[in-house]
Each structure stands twice: as structure tokens, then as C-alpha cells.
Amino acid sequence: MTKFDAVRLRKTILDMAFAGSTVHIGCAFSIVELLAVLYRSHLRFDANDPRSARRDYMVLSKGHGVMAQYACLHEIGWLAAQDIARYFGNGTHLKGLADTHVPGIEVTSGSLGHGLSVGVGLALGAKRKKTEQMCYALVGDGELNEGPIWEAALFAAQFKLDNLVVIVDVNGFQAMGSTDEVMGLGDIAAKFAAFDFDTMSIDGHDEAAIGAAYQQFKNQKNGRPKALIAKTVKGKGVSFMEHDNIWHYTRLTPQTYEAAVSELGGQQ
Numbered sequence: 001m002t003k004f005d006a007v008r009l010r011k012t013i014l015d016m017a018f019a020g021s022t023v024h025i026g027c028a029f030s031i032v033e034l035l036a037v038l039y040r041s042h043l044r045f046d047a048n049d050p051r052s053a054r055r056d057y058m059v060l061s062k063g064h065g066v067m068a069q070y071a072c073l074h075e076i077g078w079l080a081a082q083d084i085a086r087y088f089g090n091g092t093h094l095k096g097l098a099d100t101h102v103p104g105i106e107v108t109s110g111s112l113g114h115g116l117s118v119g120v121g122l123a124l125g126a127k128r129k130k131t132e133q134m135c136y137a138l139v140g141d142g143e144l145n146e147g148p149i150w151e152a153a154l155f156a157a158q159f160k161l162d163n164l165v166v167i168v169d170v171n172g173f174q175a176m177g178s179t180d181e182v183m184g185l186g187d188i189a190a191k192f193a194a195f196d197f198d199t200m201s202i203d204g205h206d207e208a209a210i211g212a213a214y215q216q217f218k219n220q221k222n223g224r225p226k227a228l229i230a231k232t233v234k235g236k237g238v239s240f241m242e243h244d245n246i247w248h249y250t251r252l253t254p255q256t257y258e259a260a261v262s263e264l265g266g267q268q
Helices: 006-019 025-029 032-042 063-076 081-085 115-129 147-158 179-183 188-194 207-219 252-262
Strands: 057-060 135-140 164-170 198-205 226-231
Touching: 006 025, 006 063, 006 081, 006 188, 006 252, 025 063, 025 164, 032 057, 032 135, 032 207, 057 063, 057 115, 115 135, 115 147, 147 164, 164 188, 179 252, 188 198, 188 226, 198 207, 207 226, 226 252
Parallel strands: 057 135, 135 164, 164 226, 198 226
Antiparallel strands: none
């Protein structure tokens, strides 16, 4: 079976959400392919040492989607089956938002808008050390409402951080509604281009397109930071969750868990 298989990752997310009776399923589902391709083929890491000094950085600025990253860390072996089964339970170290106490998590996030600034700092450090390390920072489209995002973008361009790839999860929703309802974003690619980023827009669930974009950006050593604008579906993979923002905060019942797992072709 393919390492970092998208269906298996979504099943792990469902297992965590059901075990912990917790939320943020839809926003984890929308980034599964973006993370799967990155971890499978492009992110450099040492499977035996999540803190290896030579690793590339994966900064999850939209920390509420952390179950998708936890599922990837489980694939590597940094999280055990017991960690998944005890997600969000008493005594677990797996919280509902990204936390650096977990091996493989680079930034404590969830207070939106701050993760990208940390990613910019990591990219700058790698540049100054001449280590060739890449930094990938995944942000949500609703997160672009935050001013620190654009301060970080200005900084990245000023310091020519061509080892920084900002991945924008454009699923069209944030916690309280659609991005158009809350604060329209207009042409996101044009905005990043105006900040001197190389930009590319893709289908965020097309693994071939995602992989090609990552490779192209890694090869472009031209002094310009990168922005990958990924059009995604919130709740992707389970029909009754797709495009339905209720699954930002809705918890699984035994019935909806069984139905979702069945759609993914798995067993409870």
C-alpha cells in the first residue's frame, strides 16, 4: 500500500475525532493530499529523529487541521496506535491544536496568523546557515484575514527566502461562514504575486499536480519566496461532509462515524 495514502489518512483522522469526541474534521480533510504528497516525496526528514538538524520544516499555521498532520506522523512511526486511540483524552499529549511538544510538530499554532512568521524565521535561519533546508508553511484561506500573514510575506520577499513555500488551503470556509461572507479575499495568487512571490494555482486534491508544484518550487532558486494556491474541498472524501461548514465544529456520532468509514471503504 502507498505510504501516506490519502484514504488511510482520512480514516485515521476519523478514528481520532471519534475517539476524542472532537471537532475540526472538515478542515483536516481538506489538506490531506497536500500533506500526503509532501511527506511521501518532498519533505526531507529522518524517520529515526524528528528533531534532526538537517530536516526540512513543515509548519502547520492552521493548527486546527492538526489531525491531518498527526495522521502523517503516525505513518512515519512518530505517533503510535495508542496515541491515535487516546486522541484528545485525559493524559494524552495530542491536543486539538498543533503543539511543539509532539515530535514532528514545528510550531504551536491555532491562534491563527502566527505560524507563517515562525516559518519565515526558520527559512531565514536555513538561508543564513546555507543548509539547503526548505520550509513549507500551510495556512488557511480564512487565516489570510490576519495582518501578521502579510507582514511575514513582506519579510520573506525582503530577505529573498526562495526556500519558503507558503501553501494556501483555499477551501472557501472559515469557522463562522464562507470566506466571501466574512471577508472576501479576491485573487489570492495576485496578492502574493504583488508581494514578490512566485505563485502557482492548482487543484489541492490532485496529487500529481501537487507533486509537480512542489518540485518546481524547489528548483526555482531565484530569490523569490513561493506561494501555492491550492483549491480544496472542506470535508473532502466523505459526501455528507463536503462543502458543509457544519463539520468545522460537529462531532461524530456512532452512526456518522460508521457512515463516514464506510464511504472510505474501511472497517470500524
